[in-house]
Amino acid sequence: MIHTRGLAHLYRSGRGRNRREVRAVDGVDLDVRPGEIVGLLGPNGAGKTTTMRMLTTSLRPTGGTAVVAGHDVVREPAQIRRRIGYVSQSGGVSSMARAGHEVVDRGLLYGGRSRDVEPRARRLFAELDIEGLWDRTPREMSGGQRRRLDLAMGLIHRPDLVLLDEPTSGLDPQSRANLWQHVRRLRAEHETTVLLTTHYLDEADALCDRIVVVDAGHVIADDTPDALKASVAGDLVDVGVLDPRDADRAAAVLAAAGPLHGATVEVDGARVRRRIPRAATEIPGITRALQDHGIVLASLEVRRPTLEDVFLSLTGRSLREDGAQPLAVEPEPVGVSS
């Protein structure tokens, strides 16, 4: 459904000495199969929105190729626009029009018949829990309600591929969960393909079949959430020894466990920690080795890795330190464009 090779965009602004160039997307290879839900995950400024805008044909690539729904983004933008739904970050719903009318108009604009479009719009409003807002203008809605109206706008023409740019930004946890459910239903009932951007790790984890981690315009990892966590971050094994003098020897035991790129052993008093791939299979060997060395265990904890650990392990930085917003954020002005 989406195939890009070496996709790139270089923003140029200013003139002469003030000339500035930003290589926002720098050689991205991305493949999304029909029916997949794929998340582009990365910190602020990673190039997610720029990638989305190229895929939705609102921004021309400065390098590489992209084929979306079987059409080239540069040569056949009109064909692509008919087949996709795009819910942008900033949106574009007119604040004056009545919500229901605007969604129906959008459906008609895309060639739907009026006897089909209105019932479908009403169903979408019900599914997105905004059924009471049909006659309201977006100006009279909360940020979360407007976000769901954006989705109805992006979905009314039954697109094969939906691109969602930070779809749950500004939503409360309940609304986010509803929206995830809606996205899952789209795929289950209509085999809709979904590409979404997010910097919410829990969202990527809960919703996506596959996560493409981007940083500074590059893809730095591409796999299922579980595979990323297992192969990149490993489980955190935290061993407490009864006698702190044994800590260094316990550290040597942990150091000898399964290899993991960049994994170091930390010693903190009587506690020793290390990331280990698939710890469940390694733990019996570790405990045996500790026993063989006469080291008495006080505690042993294994923590499953999170996607935050994955990002940290890939980049040495925290996704959150890079400016990713916390779960509850102020609603921002929203809308839709296709």
Ligand SMILES: Nc1ncnc2c1ncn2[C@@H]1O[C@H](COP(=O)(O)OP(=O)(O)OP(=O)(O)O)[C@@H](O)[C@H]1O
């Ligand atoms: N119109 C523009 N002109 C110049 N630079 C831009 C423009 N739009 C984006 N950029 C820069 O390109 C880089 C990538 O931006 P982009 O919006 O694609 O990132 P993002 O991953 O979507 O970030 P966010 O999570 O904050 O939405 C950033 O350094 C940004 O400052």
